[in-house]
Structures are given as C-alpha cells and as structure tokens.
Amino acid sequence: MKALGIDVGSLTTKAVILDDDGILASSIVSSGDEAELSAKAALEQTLNQAGLSFDDNLYIISTGVGGKSISFSQQQKALTTCLARGSHYLFPSVRMTIEMGAESSTIIKVNERGRLSDWANQDKCAAGSGIFLQQMAKLMEMSLADMAQLSFKAKSKADISSTCAVFAESEVISHVHRDPPTPREEIVAGIYFSVVSRIMSLCKRVGIEKDVAVTGGVALNSGLVRILEEEIGFGVMVPDIPQIAAALGAALVARENIEKGIK
Amino acid sequence: MIGSEEKKSRIKTIVRACRLIARMSKGRPEVLESHRIYYQMLADYYDRLLNAQEEGEFVAAHTIFFPVEILYAMDIVPMHTELTAWMTALFSGSYADLLSTSAEVGLAPEICSPYRVLTGALAAGCLPRPNVMLWSNLICDNSAKGGEPVMDMSGCSGFFLDCPFQQTDYENRYLKEELEDMIYFLEKQSGRKMNWDKLSDNIAQSDRQIELYRKINELRQTVPSPFPPQDFLKLFTVDCFFAGQPEATNYLETFHQELLETIRDGRGMASPERFRVMSIGMPPVLLLGAIEKVSLEYGAVSVADPFFCNWGEGRLDPQKPLDSVMKKISMHPVMVMYGPLDERLLDMLINCAKQHKIDGTINYAHVGCKQGAATIKIVKDVLNEIDVPMLILDCDIIDTTIAPEEEIREKLRQFFELLEDR
Numbered sequence: 001m002k003a004l005g006i007d008v009g010s011l012t013t014k015a016v017i018l019d020d021d022g023i024l025a026s027s028i029v030s031s032g033d034e035a036e037l038s039a040k041a042a043l044e045q046t047l048n049q050a051g052l053s054f055d056d057n058l059y060i061i062s063t064g065v066g067g068k069s070i071s072f073s074q075q076q077k078a079l080t081t082c083l084a085r086g087s088h089y090l091f092p093s094v095r096m097t098i099e100m101g102a103e104s105s106t107i108i109k110v111n112e113r114g115r116l117s118d119w120a121n122q123d124k125c126a127a128g129s130g131i132f133l134q135q136m137a138k139l140m141e142m143s144l145a146d147m148a149q150l151s152f153k154a155k156s157k158a159d160i161s162s163t164c165a166v167f168a169e170s171e172v173i174s175h176v177h178r179d180p181p182t183p184r185e186e187i188v189a190g191i192y193f194s195v196v197s198r199i200m201s202l203c204k205r206v207g208i209e210k211d212v213a214v215t216g217g218v219a220l221n222s223g224l225v226r227i228l229e230e231e232i233g234f235g236v237m238v239p240d241i242p243q244i245a246a247a248l249g250a251a252l253v254a255r256e257n258i259e260k261g262i263k
Numbered sequence: 264m265i266g267s268e269e270k271k272s273r274i275k276t277i278v279r280a281c282r283l284i285a286r287m288s289k290g291r292p293e294v295l296e297s298h299r300i301y302y303q304m305l306a307d308y309y310d311r312l313l314n315a316q317e318e319g320e321f322v323a324a325h326t327i328f329f330p331v332e333i334l335y336a337m338d339i340v341p342m343h344t345e346l347t348a349w350m351t352a353l354f355s356g357s358y359a360d361l362l363s364t365s366a367e368v369g370l371a372p373e374i375c376s377p378y379r380v381l382t383g384a385l386a387a388g389c390l391p392r393p394n395v396m397l398w399s400n401l402i403c404d405n406s407a408k409g410g411e412p413v414m415d416m417s418g419c420s421g422f423f424l425d426c427p428f429q430q431t432d433y434e435n436r437y438l439k440e441e442l443e444d445m446i447y448f449l450e451k452q453s454g455r456k457m458n459w460d461k462l463s464d465n466i467a468q469s470d471r472q473i474e475l476y477r478k479i480n481e482l483r484q485t486v487p488s489p490f491p492p493q494d495f496l497k498l499f500t501v502d503c504f505f506a507g508q509p510e511a512t513n514y515l516e517t518f519h520q521e522l523l524e525t526i527r528d529g530r531g532m533a534s535p536e537r538f539r540v541m542s543i544g545m546p547p548v549l550l551l552g553a554i555e556k557v558s559l560e561y562g563a564v565s566v567a568d569p570f571f572c573n574w575g576e577g578r579l580d581p582q583k584p585l586d587s588v589m590k591k592i593s594m595h596p597v598m599v600m601y602g603p604l605d606e607r608l609l610d611m612l613i614n615c616a617k618q619h620k621i622d623g624t625i626n627y628a629h630v631g632c633k634q635g636a637a638t639i640k641i642v643k644d645v646l647n648e649i650d651v652p653m654l655i656l657d658c659d660i661i662d663t664t665i666a667p668e669e670e671i672r673e674k675l676r677q678f679f680e681l682l683e684d685r
Contacts, residue, residue, distance in 0.1 A: 077680065078673070078676055078677040078680045079677075080677050080680070080681070081677070081680045081681070081684060084684075115681075115684040115685065116680070116681045116684055117652065117681070118652060118681075119677065119681075120655075205640075205655075
C-alpha cells in the first residue's frame with residue numbers, strides 16, 4: 001500500500017507519494033473552485049509521475065483549507081499536525097516551522113519526535129500572506145522574483161503598515177508617487193518587513209526556538225527570507241520544494257496509519 | 264420607543280421558553296431533574312420581574328457578581344442586567360439586532376459584547392425599566408461603566424458599589440462602608456427596610472451553596488467525568504440570580520446527588536473519555552453545542568472551569584451578614600481569577616490542573632476582555648511548565664462574526680489532534 005498526502009490550499013493543491021526510500025513523486029497544481037477536482041488533478045499528476053494509478057492500493061490523508069471536502073481520502077488531518085510531521089522529516093533538528101501560505105501564516109512548534117506541541121496562526125487579514133505579496137508585485141509592476149532580487153539592494157526600508165493590507169497598499173502607492181519617489185528597493189524591503197513583522201509577532205506568541213524551518217510558497221522568496229533571518233537573529237532552513245511540506249506530512253501520517261493498521 | 268407590552272413580550276419569551284423546557288423535561292428519565300428545576304427557577308425569576316411593576320414591587324437592576332442576598336433580604340426584585348440582556352438575545356434569537364442597535368448608539372465593536380448587547384437591549388427597549396440601578400467594578404472596567412447607560416436610558420437613579428481589588432483590613436472597612444451606604448440608598452429609594460434576620464438566613468443558604476459548589480467541583484475530579492460540560496453555565500447563573508435562596512440550595516443538592524449517582528453507575532460524559540480539558544474563560548455561548556460536539560468526537564470532556572467553579576477558602580457567618588457578603592465577594596471564583604494576578608491564582612490553576620488530571624487547556628480568549636487578555640501568556644507559560652498545553656481560542660462570548668463556528672471547530676480539531684499526538 002502506498003502512502004499519499006494531499007494538501008488543498010487556497011491557491012495551490014499539493015500531493016506527495018511516499019515509498020520506503022522517501023518521496024516517490026510530488027506535484028503542485030493550481031486550486032480551482034472545487035477542492036475535490038483540484039485534489040484529483042494533483043493526485044493524477046503525482047500518480048503518473050510514480051507510474052501508479054487510482055486502482056493501486058492507496059492510503060490517502062488530506063489536509064489544508066479544502067482537505068475536509070475530499071471524498072476519496074481515508075482521513076483528514078489538521079494542517080498543523082501534517083506540517084509538524086513534514087518539517088521534522090525534512091529537518092529532524094527543527095523545533096519551529098513558519099508556514100507562509102497564500103492566504104494565511106501558521107507558526108508551529110515541533111517536538112523531538114516530530115509532533116506538534118503548539119501553534120499560532122494568522123488568517124484574519126491578507127497582510128502577511130502570499131496573496132498580499134502578489135498584490136504588491138502587481139502594484140510595483142514587477143515579478144515576485146524581480147522584487148526579491150531588488151530587495152537585496154536596499155540600504156534602508158520604507159515604512160509600510162503591517163496591520164492592514166488595504167492601508168499597506170495605499171502607503172506603497174504614496175511611496176511610489178512621492179516627489180522624489182522612495183527608491184523601489186526600499187519600498188520592496190518595506191513591504192517584506194511589514195510581512196515579517198506580522199510573522200514575528202506570531203512567532204513570539206509561541207516562543208522562538210531553534211532550528212527554524214520556513215515552508216509554504218512564500219518561502220521561495222529569498223528576499224523576504226533574508227529579512228526574516230535578520231529579524232529572527234539566525235539562519236533558517238528552507239526545503240527545496242517548500243510548498244509540499246504539509247502534503248509530505250499528510251503522507252507520513254498515512255504511512256503511520258498503514259503501519260498501525262488503521263483503516 | 265417600544266411600548267410596555269412589547270417590552271413584556273421579550274421577557275415573556277424567556278418565561279415561556281424556560282417553562283416549556285422545564286415541562287418537557289418532566290418525566291423523561293434521560294433528563295436530569297436538576298435540569299428541570301433550573302429552567303423552572305429561571306421561569307419564576309423572569310415571571311416575577313415581568314409582573315413586578317404591576318404588583319407594586321421595587322426592581323433593582325444590577326451588574327454581574329452583585330451580592331443579591333442583600334436585595335432578596337429587602338424584598339427587592341433583582342434584574343441581572345448582563346444575563347437578562349443575554350437571555351433576551353438568546354431566547355428571542357436577536358443578538359445580531361441588539362449588537363447592531365448598540366453600534367447605532369455609538370458603541371465600538373471593541374467593547375465587550377455582553378455590554379454591547381445590554382446597551383442594544385436598553386436602546387431597543389427590550390428590558391423592563393428598573394426603579395434603581397446598582398453597579399460595581401466587579402469584575403472589570405465594563406461593569407464599572409455598565410450602570411451609566413442603564414440610568415441614562417431608563418431615567419432611574421443608581422448606586423455605584425466601589426469594590427477594592429485587594430482585601431486588607433483597610434480595604435475591607437471601606438467595602439463595608441460602601442455596602443452600608445448602598446443599603447441606606449436602597450432603603451431611601453424603595454421605602455423598604457433591610458431585614459437583617461432575612462439577610463442572615465440568606466447568608467446561611469449561601470454558605471451551604473458554596474459548600475455544594477465545592478463538593479460538585481470535587482466530583483469533577485472523577486474519571487470519567489460525570490459532569491455535563493455545559494452545566495458550568497448553570498452553576499454560574501444560579502449564583503448570579505439566586506444566591507442565598509432556598510431554591511438554589513435545592514437545585515445544587517439535587518445536582519450533587521445526580522452526579523453521585525452517575526459516578527456510582529460508572530457513567531461518564533464521553534465514552535471513552537480520552538482527554539480531560541480545563542476551560543478558562545467563557546466560551547462563545549451560541550456555540551456551546553458545537554464545541555461539545557467536536558469535543559466528544561475526540562473523547563474530550565471539559566472537567567474544570569476554574570473561572571466559574573473554584574471557590575476560594577473560607578466560610579460565611581450568618582451572625583455577621585455584612586462581613587459575610589464581603590467575604591463571599593473575595594471567595595468568588597471570578598474574583599480569584601480576575602483579581603490581582605499573583606501567585607495565588609497561578610498556584611490555584613496548577614493545583615486545579617493536577618487535581619482534575621488535565622490533558623490540555625482551552626483558553627476562550629474573549630476579544631472584548633482586556634483583563635483576560637493580559638493573563639493569557641502568563642497562564643500559558645505556567646501550564647506549559649507542568650506539561651499542559653493550552654489552546655488560545657480567540658473568540659467572542661456572543662458575537663459569532665468575530666470567530667465563526669467553522670473556525671472554532673477547526674481550531675478545536677487541531678488542538679485535539681495535538682493532544683492525540685502527544
């Protein structure tokens with residue numbers, strides 16, 4: 001029986017299949033209106049990669065915002081539980097994971113056995129989320145990758161609100177149209193800092209503990225991760241494919257269930 | 264302005280609903296007799312309030328944790344402002360309207376929602392007009408300001424009972440003078456004299472009731488827990504409404520006996536009972552059923568509510584009724600929890616967690632409660648030291664738009680998964 005995890009996020013859906021040696025295949029697809037269809041698409045892509053099919057013996061755990069709507073999963077698990085398993089598998093020394101997703105940020109504490117010991121999340125406001133960064137990139141008329149590169153050139157940062165995405169947007173517009181305009185790299189650094197300061201307040205809520213991993217799509221943003229490291233005071237670990245940490249964790253829970261004989 | 268008949272209809276809704284529940288509970292073996300008694304008591308409380316003015320009775324509105332033994336001793340009809348506003352909102356399903364009315368009269372959403380509902384209920388004319396308003400700083404800034412809108416909107420006079428947080432001799436003397444002044448005020452306003460013998464009787468009843476609260480709380484240490492998790496709210500309401508009254512003693516004695524029988528039969532609230540939970544703060548009252556349902560899916564049972572059930576040490580002396588009123592204020596669980604945050608409180612929480620064999624704590628962090636917010640981190644750290652994880656569940660006691668049901672369910676699921684994983 002193969003262990004499979006699916007994380008249905010608000011922007012992307014991720015799937016991971018495990019075999020005895022580790023990750024056999026993984027995929028990331030855009031989330032559509034229906035979680036079930038997105039999950040099927042991710043599953044199909046992953047099964048194709050692994051040379052498997054729906055008819056094979058699969059044990060599926062689903063997680064994420066749409067995880068509960070998946071009819072073909074044997075069990076649904078909370079994102080926090082799966083993140084703990086996934087990040088511990090990737091980095092056994094990790095004690096805290098910062099998951100920065102499209103619409104929310106979640107901070108988890110992980111014990112030495114890869115079990116969740118505490119968490120805090122922010123899902124009330126777009127400020128601090130991946131979608132917020134996408135909006136800012138649109139406003140700055142550049143790609144997310146270019147924004148990240150530009151931030152490395154900043155010598156200081158513009159003041160951008162960290163409490164409200166709407167205020168932050170109008171502040172960025174005012175920086176752009178100021179005479180003389182605020183240097184673009186400083187605006188970008190300010191945007192990243194506003195995201196990081198929200199993340200830091202969540203981290204402090206559960207207590208910062210080394211080693212720290214950063215997962216989720218936003219972890220691909222090297223400029224933001226650098227500012228996060230400056231604020232947190234030490235280097236953080238970023239997996240090669242940070243988006244799949246929760247799906248990986250779900251697959252690990254599926255494998256545990258297979259071993260325990262849980263149907 | 265709403266007419267007196269319409270005002271009456273809101274209170275009538277409570278009376279009718281409570282009577283109906285009490286009637287439907289009768290003769291059903293699966294429903295506890297204490298449940299029936301409780302709703303009959305509520306129906307009687309509101310029935311008396313409903314007819315008070317016509318029968319020439321004197322009505323005193325009062326804020327939360329007020330010593331109602333004094334009012335009953337003077338034959339004054341009490342009207343608990345916050346709980347009456349809540350019940351009006353809950354039984355008539357109008358909490359959203361009342362919150363919206365409170366916004367129209369200028370109350371910001373950051374203000375504690377029970378007080379917003381109270382103001383909304385007053386502005387909408389849903390509460391009977393009291394003869395006087397009694398309010399105090401028991402136990403927060405909201406209650407300290409809670410009397411003014413009642414007086415403004417009802418056009419009645421009022422008395423503010425200034426209750427010190429500390430209990431030194433000096434402060435106790437001050438509180439006693441405050442109580443004496445309040446009695447003088449009530450005598451003058453109502454034309455009724457304080458019946459000191461009756462107050463002594465009420466204090467004797469309250470002393471017995473506190474003994475029963477303690478005994479009931481002790482029974483919750485039993486594994487599996489025999490205590491219906493939502494019933495902490497009944498205990499809370501019984502003290503708020505009926506302190507010192509024989510019907511409250513009857514209710515508590517019946518409930519205590521029922522718990523003993525449940526224990527004797529080896530029955531528990533969850534089967535199997537997997538997680539024993541301590542609840543801190545008031546859960547969202549409209550979501551109590553949903554919270555219990557999710558909890559039971561995981562075999563989790565709330566077995567301790569220190570905010571409402573952990574009475575402080577001491578006895579009341581009917582021979583010294585006013586001193587006993589003061590003593591009771593200092594012993595009240597909420598006073599212990601919301602009084603000065605010191606080692607006494609933290610030790611109590613640790614002991615409570617140990618005695619009740621707690622696996623995890625849920626802190627219902629009511630967004631409108633600034634005092635509660637200040638204690639969250641300290642309480643969490645203290646419980647972490649004894650390896651009891653704590654979920655901070657940001658929510659609102661009444662306003663479900665702050666944290667909707669699905670969000671609450673999801674966070675609880677995450678927490679119970681955390682407990683499962685340990």
